[in-house]
Amino acid sequence: MSYRIEVGFTPVFEFMASLHTYICRKSHKKIDLSIAWAQETEGQLTPELAAVLQNINVDDDWKWMYLLVCLQVEAEEPEDFIEWFSQRTVPELHDIFSQYSFPYTDDIAAFQTKMTYVLTGWNEQYFRLLDPIILQHLRQEVLNRKEQLSQSPQKEVLDDATNGLMFRDMKGLERLLLVPQFHFQPLNVILHFGDTLLCHYSSRLYMGDHEYIPTHHLRVIRSLGEKNRLKIMRFLHQGPRSFIEIVRHLKLSKGITHDHLSKLRGAGLVYAHFEGESLVEYSLRLHALEQILPNVMNYLEQ
Numbered sequence: 148m149s150y151r152i153e154v155g156f157t158p159v160f161e162f163m164a165s166l167h168t169y170i171c172r173k174s175h176k177k178i179d180l181s182i183a184w185a186q187e188t189e190g191q192l193t194p195e196l197a198a199v200l201q202n203i204n205v206d207d208d209w210k211w212m213y214l215l216v217c218l219q220v221e222a223e224e225p226e227d228f229i230e231w232f233s234q235r236t237v238p239e240l241h242d243i244f245s246q247y248s249f250p251y252t253d254d255i256a257a258f259q260t261k262m263t264y265v266l267t268g269w270n271e272q273y274f275r276l277l278d279p280i281i282l283q284h285l286r287q288e289v290l291n292r293k294e295q296l297s298q299s300p301q302k303e304v305l306d307d308a309t310n311g312l313m314f315r316d317m318k319g320l321e322r323l324l325l326v327p328q329f330h331f332q333p334l335n336v337i338l339h340f341g342d343t344l345l346c347h348y349s350s351r352l353y354m355g356d357h358e359y360i361p362t363h364h365l366r367v368i369r370s371l372g373e374k375n376r377l378k379i380m381r382f383l384h385q386g387p388r389s390f391i392e393i394v395r396h397l398k399l400s401k402g403i404t405h406d407h408l409s410k411l412r413g414a415g416l417v418y419a420h421f422e423g424e425s426l427v428e429y430s431l432r433l434h435a436l437e438q439i440l441p442n443v444m445n446y447l448e449q
Contacts, residue, residue, distance in 0.1 A: 149316045150344075152301045154292040154308070154325045156285050157223040161328060162274050163216055164347055166265075168330040169273075170203045177409060179332050179353065179362060188273060196268040203265065207250050212262060214247065214340045217324070225270045233263045247341060281329050284352045288327040309335070309348040310363070310415035311432045315422050320344060333366065333413035339423040360446040363415070367439055370414035375399065376407050383417060383431040393429065 168178060175182045189197050203209070215232060222228035237255045244251040252258045295304050305312070308325055312335065321342040328336070332349035339345075353362045370376055375397055382388060382396050394404045408429065411417045418430045 148301055150314075150320045150323050152296065152305060152323045152325060154289050154296065154327075156289040156326055157220075158282055159216055159222060159225050159228045160326045160347075161277075161282065161285060161330070162225040162228075162270065163213060164326075164328040164336065165274060165277070165330040166269050167205065167209070167336055169269075170200055170209070171205050171331075174331070174334055177413070178330070178334060180330060191276070192272050193268070196265070196272060199261070199265060200269075208252060208258060208262075210249065210338055211244065211251060211258075212266075213336075213338050213345065215243070217340060217343065217345060218243065225266065225274060229263065229266045229270065232259070232266070235259070278354070281352065281354075285327050285329065285350055288350045288352075292325065292327075309346065311412065311418045311435070312337075312346065312348070313418050313420045314344060314346075315420065315427075317423055320423070333363070337421065337424050344423065360442075364442045364446070367414040367416065367435065368443070370410045370416055371439075373407070373410075375403075376411055376416075379404075379407060379411060379429075380416065380431055383429060387420065387428045387430040389428045390426070 168174070168180070169185060169188060172185070175185045178184075192200070216222075216228060219228055219231055222231050237259070240255050240259065244255070292304065292308055295307070305314070305323070305325070308327075310333070314320075314323055319342055320339075323344045323346065326345065326347050327350035328347040329350055329352050331347060332351070335349075336347035337345070349363070351361070351363055359365075378397060379393055382393065388396070390401075390404070390408070393408065394401055397404055397407075399407075408417070412419050415435045416432055418432050419426055420428045420430065
C-alpha cells in the first residue's frame with residue numbers, strides 16, 4: 148500500500164452525503180434509512196426544490212461538487228462552502244475543472260446557478276434541521292479512527308472502517324481520504340480526483356431502539372439466509388473472482404447477482420477490491436464469518 152490513509156470529517160461532507168443519498172433514488176431500497184426517509188424528507192421540501200432535485204442525478208456534475216468540497220477544506224460548514232462556491236467566477240471554476248480528466252459542463256454559469264440554488268435549499272430545508280447527535284457521532288468516529296491509525300497498520304484500519312473495501316495501488320494515487328457518513332450506510336460513495344481517492348464509509352450509527360442487536364450484526368445474519376449468497380461465498384472460498392465469473396457460476400441475471408453481492412458487501416462478508424472507482428473483483432472476508440457466533444452470544448448474554 149503505497150498511498151497514505153487519512154481520516155477526516157467536517158459537516159459539509161455529511162451535508163453532501165445526505166444530498167447524495169436523496170438524489171441517488173435507485174439506492175433508497177438498499178440504505179438503512181429506507182424509502183420512508185426519502186418520502187418524509189420530500190415532504191419537508193418546497194415543491195420547487197423537490198422538482199429540481201427530481202432531475203438531478205449522480206453524474207459528472209455531482210462529482211464536480213464533491214471535488215470542490217474536497218478542495219475547499221477550510222469551508223467546514225455548508226454555509227461556508229455555499230458562499231465560497233457562489234462567489235467563484237466562471238474563469239475560476241474553469242481553471243479548477245480543467246486540471247482534472249473527467250468531463251465538465253459547457254455552461255459553467257448555469258451549473259453554478261443551479262447548484263447554488265440546490266445546495267442552499269437543501270441546507271435550509273433539511274440539513275439545518277438534522278439531529279446534532281449525528282454530527283457529534285461522526286466527529287467522535289474520526290477521533291477514534293485517527294487513534295487507531297496511530298497504533299495499527301493502515302490495511303487493518305481500512306478493513307475495519309470500511310467493512311471490507313480494499314483499494315489497489317494506482318499510478319498517481321497518493322491519498323485515500325476516509326470520511327464517515329450516516330445517511331448512505333451501508334453503501335459507500337467512492338470518487339477519484341487526481342491524486343486523491345475519497346471514500347465515504349458507514350459510521351455504524353443507528354437512530355432507534357438500542358435494545359436490539361446492532362443493525363450491522365443483523366445484516367450479517369440476514370445475508371446468510373439465502374442459498375445463492377451462500378453459493379457465492381463458497382465460490383469465493385476458492386479465491387478472488389470477478390463479477391462476470393460470479394454471474395456465470397450462479398447462472399443468474401447480472402441484476403440479481405449484483406443484488407446478492409450488494410447484500411454481502413453491506414454485511415461485510417466479502418471484500419470488494421477497487422482500482423480507483425472501479426470494482427474489479429471480490430474475495431471472501433473470513434474473519435467476518437468468525438465473528439457471527441460471538442456477536443450473537445454477546446447479544447443473548449446482555
